[in-house]
Amino acid sequence: MIIYLLCLVLFCCGLYCILRKRNIIKIILGVIIAEYAVNLFFILVAYRMEGRSPILSSEVEIVNLVDPLPQALVLTAIVIGLATTALLVALAMRIYEKYGTFDITKIKELRG
Amino acid sequence: MSKEHDKGMSLIVKVITRLTVGLILLYGIYIVLHGHVSPGGGFAGGVIIALSFVHLMLAYGKDVALKKLPKTAMSFFEGMGAILFLSIALLGFTGGYFFLNFISKGEPFRLFSAGIIPLCNIAISLKVGAGLFAIFVVLVLLKFEWEKKE
Amino acid sequence: MIELYVLLIFMIIGAIIAIELKDLLSSVIAVGAVGLGLSIVLLILKAPDVAITQLVVEILCLIILIRATLKKDLPFSTTGRWLLNTLITAGFIVVFLLVAIRAFKDLPEFGYPIMRVANTYLKEGLVKTGASNLVASVILDFRAYDTLGEATVLFTAVIGVLAIVRRIGRKKKDEVVEEDDE
Numbered sequence: 001m002i003i004y005l006l007c008l009v010l011f012c013c014g015l016y017c018i019l020r021k022r023n024i025i026k027i028i029l030g031v032i033i034a035e036y037a038v039n040l041f042f043i044l045v046a047y048r049m050e051g052r053s054p055i056l057s058s059e060v061e062i063v064n065l066v067d068p069l070p071q072a073l074v075l076t077a078i079v080i081g082l083a084t085t086a087l088l089v090a091l092a093m094r095i096y097e098k099y100g101t102f103d104i105t106k107i108k109e110l111r112g
Numbered sequence: 113m114s115k116e117h118d119k120g121m122s123l124i125v126k127v128i129t130r131l132t133v134g135l136i137l138l139y140g141i142y143i144v145l146h147g148h149v150s151p152g153g154g155f156a157g158g159v160i161i162a163l164s165f166v167h168l169m170l171a172y173g174k175d176v177a178l179k180k181l182p183k184t185a186m187s188f189f190e191g192m193g194a195i196l197f198l199s200i201a202l203l204g205f206t207g208g209y210f211f212l213n214f215i216s217k218g219e220p221f222r223l224f225s226a227g228i229i230p231l232c233n234i235a236i237s238l239k240v241g242a243g244l245f246a247i248f249v250v251l252v253l254l255k256f257e258w259e260k261k262e
Numbered sequence: 263m264i265e266l267y268v269l270l271i272f273m274i275i276g277a278i279i280a281i282e283l284k285d286l287l288s289s290v291i292a293v294g295a296v297g298l299g300l301s302i303v304l305l306i307l308k309a310p311d312v313a314i315t316q317l318v319v320e321i322l323c324l325i326i327l328i329r330a331t332l333k334k335d336l337p338f339s340t341t342g343r344w345l346l347n348t349l350i351t352a353g354f355i356v357v358f359l360l361v362a363i364r365a366f367k368d369l370p371e372f373g374y375p376i377m378r379v380a381n382t383y384l385k386e387g388l389v390k391t392g393a394s395n396l397v398a399s400v401i402l403d404f405r406a407y408d409t410l411g412e413a414t415v416l417f418t419a420v421i422g423v424l425a426i427v428r429r430i431g432r433k434k435k436d437e438v439v440e441e442d443d444e
Contacts, residue, residue, distance in 0.1 A: 004366050006270045012355050013277040019351050025286055025327075029293050032323065033277050036300050039316075043307050049373035053308040054396040055151060056388060065396070066308045067380045072400040074312050076412040079155050079240065082319045083419035086247045086326055090426045093254060143314075148393040151310035153401070159318045166325060190420070194413055201410065229393050232402045232409075239413055243420040244322060252329060254427050 003044060011037035024092045024102045028085065035081045039074050046070040120173040129171040136164040140237075147233040154233040158240030165245050174252060186246050193239030200228055200235065266306055273299045287332060294324045311397050 014037060017030030046067035054068040092102070099107050120126065144157030169177035273296050280292035297320035304313040370376055377384075383400055393399040401409055 001366060001372065003266065003270070003372055004369065005363065006267070006274065008359065008362055010270075010274055010277055012359065013274065013281060015358075016351060016355060017281045020348065021281070023286075026281070026289065028327075029280060029289060032293055033280070033296065036273075036296060039312075040300060040303065043304060043309055043312060044372065045369070046309075046375060047307050047373055048375060048377075051308055053151075053310055054384070055310070056394045056396065058394075065384055067375050067377050068383060068396045068400050069380045071309050071312050071397050072405060073408075074309075075153070075155060075315055075397070075401060076408060078312070078315050078319050079159070080412060080415050080419075082244070082323055083247075083416055085323055086251070087419055087422050087426075089326055090251060090254075090423045093251070094426055148395050148398050150395065151397075152314055153311060153395075153398050156311070156315040156318060159315070159322060163318060163322060166322070170325075170329075190417070194417060197410070197413060201406070227392060227403075229391065229398060229402045232406075233398075236409070236413065240416060243416050246420055247423050248322075248326060248329075250424055250427050251326060255329070 004041070007037055007041050007044060010040070022103055022105055024095065024104060027104075028088050028092065031088065032081075032085060039077060039081075042070045042074050042077075120176075121171050125171050129167060133164050133168050136167065137161060140164060140241075144233050144237040145230065148229045154236030155240055157233070158237035159244060161237065161241040162244040162248075166248055169249070169252070174249075174256070178249070181245070183246075183249070186242050186249075189238050190242035190246065193235050193237075193242065196235040197232060197239070200231055204228075266303065269299050269303050269306070273303075287328070290324060290327050294320065297323075311395075 011034055014030045014032075014034030017033065018027055021027055021030065046069070048064065048066050051064050051066040052062055054065050054071070056062060095107065096102060101107075140157050140160035140163075142157075143152035143160060144154060147153040147157065165177065165181055168180065276292050276296040276299065280289045280296065283289045283292065297316065301313050301317045301320070304316060383396065383404060387396045387399050387404075388394060391399040391403045393403070
C-alpha cells in the first residue's frame with residue numbers, strides 16, 4: 001500500500017508542475033514526470049512475490065512467473081509518450097518563433 | 113582541412129564516434145533479430161538504430177549525416193515498415209482470419225522459430241527507427257534556421 | 263524490498279528538484295536522473311523488456327529537449343495573488359490524495375495479483391506460438407491489434423511534427439520564401 005502511495009506522490013509532483021508553472025518547457029517536464037509515474041504504476045500492479053521475469057529458458061524448470069500482460073501494454077505506451085513529447089516540443093518552438101517568449105501569461109492573443 | 117573542423121564537435125569526439133557508431137548499429141540489429149528468445153523486441157531495437165544515426169549527426173554536423181541517410185530514403189523506410197506490417201497481417205487471411213500465425217512454428221529457443229513474430233519485429237523496427245530519426249532531423253533543421261536569421 | 267523504497271524516494275526528490283530549479287538545463291538533467299532511477303526500479307520488478315525500452319527512449323527524449331530548445335531564459339517576476347493560487351493548488355492535490363487512498367483499499371495487495379487472463383497466456387504461450395519470450399508473444403500474437411494501433415499513432419505523430427515545422431504561410435513584404443522541402 002505504501003508503494004502505491006509513493007507512486008501517486010510522484011504523479012502529484014508532475015501535476016503540480018503542469019498547473020502552476022509559467023514556462024512552457026517546465027510544463028513539458030511536468031507531463032514527462034506524470035507519464036513516468038503512470039507507467040510505474042502499471043508495472044507495480046503486475047509484480048508477484050518471488051516471481052521471475054516472463055522469459056522461458058531451456059535448462060531451468062520455472063514455476064512462478066510475473067504477469068506479462070501489463071508489461072506488454074506499457075511497452076507501447078513508452079514509445080507513444082516519446083512521440084507526444086516531440087509534438088509538444090515542436091509546438092513550443094513555433095510559439096517561441098511567433099511571440100519571442102516562453103512565458104504563457106504573455107501569449108494571450110487568439111489571433112491567427 | 114579547416115572546413116572539416118568547423119562543424120560538429122571537437123576532434124576527440126569525432127575519433128571516438130568513428131569507432132563506436134558501427135557497433136551501436138550492430139547491437140540494435142541484434143536486439144531486433146533475437147526479439148523472440150531474449151528481452152528486447154522491435155521497439156527497443158528500432159530506437160537504438162535511430163540513436164546511432166543521431167550520434168553521427170551530433171558529432172559530425174548535419175551535412176555528413178544527411179549524406180549517409182538522405183531524406184527520401186528515410187521516408188521510404190518508414191512507409192515500407194508500415195506497409196510490410198500490414199501485409200503480414202493481411203496474409204493471415206490465407207489461413208483463416210486476420211493476423212493468423214501461419215508460418216510453421218519450429219522448435220522453441222532457436223532463432224528460426226515462432227512463425228511471423230521475427231518478421232513483425234523487423235517491420236516495426238524499420239518504422240520506429242526511421243520515424244524517430246525524421247523527427248529529430250526536422251527539429252534540428254528548424255533550430256538551424258533560427259540561428260541563421262539572428 | 264528495501265531497495266525499492268529507497269529508489270522511489272530518490273525519484274521523488276529528483277522530481278522536486280527538477281520542478282524548483284530556475285535554470286532550464288539543470289532541470290532537464292534532473293528529469294533524466296528520474297528516468298534512470300525508473301529504469302533500475304523496472305529491473306528490480308523483473309521486467310527487462312520494459313527497462314531496456316525505457317532507458318533508450320529517455321536518452322532520445324533528453325537529446326530532443328536539450329538540442330532543440332535551449333535559448334536564453336527570461337527572468338520571471340511573481341505577480342500578486344501568488345500565495346492564493348499556490349494554496350488552492352495544494353488544497354486540490356491534498357483532496358485528490360485522500361480520495362485516492364480510499365480507492366487503493368480495493369486493489370489487491372502488492373505482490374499477489376489476480377491473474378485470470380494471464381494464466382492462459384503463461385500456460386499456452388510456448389505451445390501455441392513457439393516463442394520463448396512471452397511478452398513478445400503477447401504483443402505480436404495474442405494482442406497484435408494493439409501493435410497495429412501503436413504503429414498508426416507513431417505515423418500520425420511524425421506527420422504532425424512535419425506539418426507544424428513546415429514553412430508555408432503568408433509572405434511578408436520583401437521576404438523571399440525558400441522552400442525547405444522534406
